[in-house]
Amino acid sequence: MKTIFITGLSFFMSLLSYLNPKSAQTAETTIPLCHVPSKSLAGNDMSAMAADPAFQRLHVAPLPFTYAGAGEMVKFSTSDGQSASGFLLKAKQPSNKWLLVYQEWWGLNDNIKQQAETFYNDLKDVNVLAVDMYDGKVATEPAEAGKLMQGASKDRLANIQKGAIAFAGPKAEFASVGWCFGGMLSLQSALMEGQKAKGCVMYYGRPEQDVEKLKALNTDVLGIFGSQDKGITPETVKTFEENMQKAGKKVTVKMYDAGHGFANPSNPVYNKEASADAYKLALAYLKEKLSA
Template sequence: MYARRDIMKGAATLPLAAILADPLLASAAAAELEDVTLKLDHGKPITASVIFPEKTPAPAVVLVHEWWGLNDQIKAVAADFAREGYAAVAVDLYGGNVGKTPDEAQRYMKAVNPVEATETLQKWIAWARDNDKTTEKLGTIGWCFGGGWSLNASLAAPVDATVIYYGNVAKKADELKALTGPVMGHFADKDKWINKAMVDGFIEQMKLAGQPAPEVFWYSADHAFANPTGARYDQEDAQTAWKRSQKFFADSLMG
């Protein structure tokens, strides 16, 4: 039986989608991360899975998981960020729970306390910024449930670049004035939840807030099109969105 290190060595040249679609490869990539625990102000422990690149100090990226929870897939994305030269912090907003079915995922999502989730993200952003292995640059990225929380994080703490994958962007101009960096959004034209009306409203509210126009991209796909383990996965659109996100972070955080 191959060691996980050997598995990842052999997978080093594979595209991210191939790793995410294979449970064994995703698990091996996830094993590269280390769990770190902090505490909220009232003492509740919070955990994130963290990985640093070979060369430090490096810019940091805070990842917020889908409604499934912090699973191997999201950790594997964090590992890919490290290979691209970023310190990656995959935050857990479900207290260690991972949904195995849509019903479980929905239950965990509804149980999230918005106040605690906001403080959790603030704590991890501060931790990442203060780490001696990071530079002063930091971005956030999230998918679905995490897409909305990627934006929320950037409203609650200084963030240099925000990436949103089909997340809730229903915000008012007064809220959006808190943004300190550019925003990129990936949305699906068949998405019934995060639809064009919501995104158009977000663009208008950004304008009213005096913020730079977000980079918004539409794909001929459905919600969760970037998840290779889901039925709505669209390989071409997922790869295009990922390349755009990587360039956006490189331009915003690496310079």
């Protein structure tokens, strides 16, 4: 049994070093989360991590929550010949301003729908679309989320995002926001939006590490992170800041004394004070970007 444990630990350390060489020195406190942007999410190291029970236990199952607000599910075409869906809150007055909302690794659950409505009510006259990145599937337990993560491919995720952008129309201007897995997707969305990108908020998501790709950003980025996060560590955030500087882009980072997932009210590690302050910051940023 001891031999098996040591072998497994050695494999995990090697994997960690491969994904993030800088973090290998502090592997006992640094565990990469579901935010690897540069590879396919299926059939690779990311898939193996998502299947690992130890990795899954890092994500505490959300508390039961039922959304009973406004909005409707809509469908849109994707370039791979399929269709995708999202939760839409349409602006009361005709508007070309759009906020794309990206889910955590659980899927488009009721918590994300509530978050979308909260932004919708506070932003005013902005279309809000929470994009379903798992094609209708939602997890309530870490093991389920791991399976969904394993089944998500980079190509399919990109096609869904591009489909959502096209759904908004040729005159649309975008800002995006996401948490955890969705934080990564929010930044990727801004890259896909090109000149239509006006703002990007990422909550504790793994940043894009390719400086050349970051050079294509048409917007600055607001990054919200936790100093106690053992996946997206302060070191990772610092590297992101350095890479954005190299790319000639602006990123504003707000670091809270909190752990991963602190802004999710259905998360047992929810930090009410940090979450409220982060939302106030994000809302002010998005209002500025979407009012121009």
